[in-house]
Amino acid sequence: MRKILNYFKEEINFIMENDPAAKSALEVLLLYPGFHAVLWHRIAYFLYNKKFYFLARLISQVVRFFTGIEIHPGAKLGKRILIDHGMGVVIGETAEVGNNVxxxxxxxxxxxxxxxxxxxPTVGNNVVIGAGAKLLGPIIIGNNVKIGANAVVLKDVPDNATAVGIPAKIILNSKAIDKNASDGDEVCQRGFEEFEEVSA
Structure with missing residues (x-):
């Protein structure tokens, strides 16, 4: 029971730290479809690995209907995952997502x-993936990476990099980004501004 409570606390705290619109833990618990999708996915993932494939897929389809988020029950998700807004997110069967994403x-x-x-794809730890981005194939996204909105990523992205564009290009080192910038949209927007300068 304590492990379950710690899980809820850890996930909710991460969401509140990364989403300025989150006003309370109760709001996240009851009204955040991304939180619900990840929670139910963990149950489906457990069942999938126990070879209860039909039940696991049934759960994922019901969750997709209610949240607009499709996570294959075979996908492996780490700790502290925020799916913000969530509508239209698709995570495939052999995808792997690290912690703090x-x-x-x-x-x-x-x-x-x-x-x-x-x-x-395999996604590392401490990664922000902007709205509409497409990560395709068995590529590896490193740790501390930012993926710009609507980017199409077809190749590996190294640690501490930002990638934007179609196809995505690595344009800067994440260490150059203001450490006080907590909003993923702001980080991705900065990436686009620099990409436009490089492309001009």
Missing amino acids: VIYHGVTLGGTGKDKGKRH
């Missing part, structure tokens, strides 16, 4: 082709 609406962690086996 913020995912905005419209993001796809998808595969390419019909190959079986590992075919979806």
Whole structure:
């Protein structure tokens, strides 16, 4: 029971730290579809690994209906995940997401082709993925990475990098970003501004 309570506390605190619109823990618990989607995914993931495939898929489909967020029950999610707004997020079967990750609406962690086996992205720790970004194939996204809104990422992104554009280009080192900037949208917007300067 204590582990369950600690899980709720940890996840809710992370959401409140990263979403300035979150006013209270009760609001997150009851009214945040991203929180609900991740919570139910953890149950579906447990069942999927116990080979209760149909029940796991049923849970994921019901959750998609109510939240607009589709997470395959085979996907592996780390601790402290914020799916902000959430509508249109798709996370594929062999995707792996690390700890302390913020995912905005419209993001796809998808595969390419019909190959079986590992075919979806692996995302490291402390990553922000901007709205509408598409990460495709068995690529590796490093730690402390920022992915700009609507970017299409087809290749690996190293640690401490920011990637924007179609196809995505690495344009700066994340260490150059203001450490006080807590809003992922602001970070991604800065990336776009620099990308426009480089492309001009």
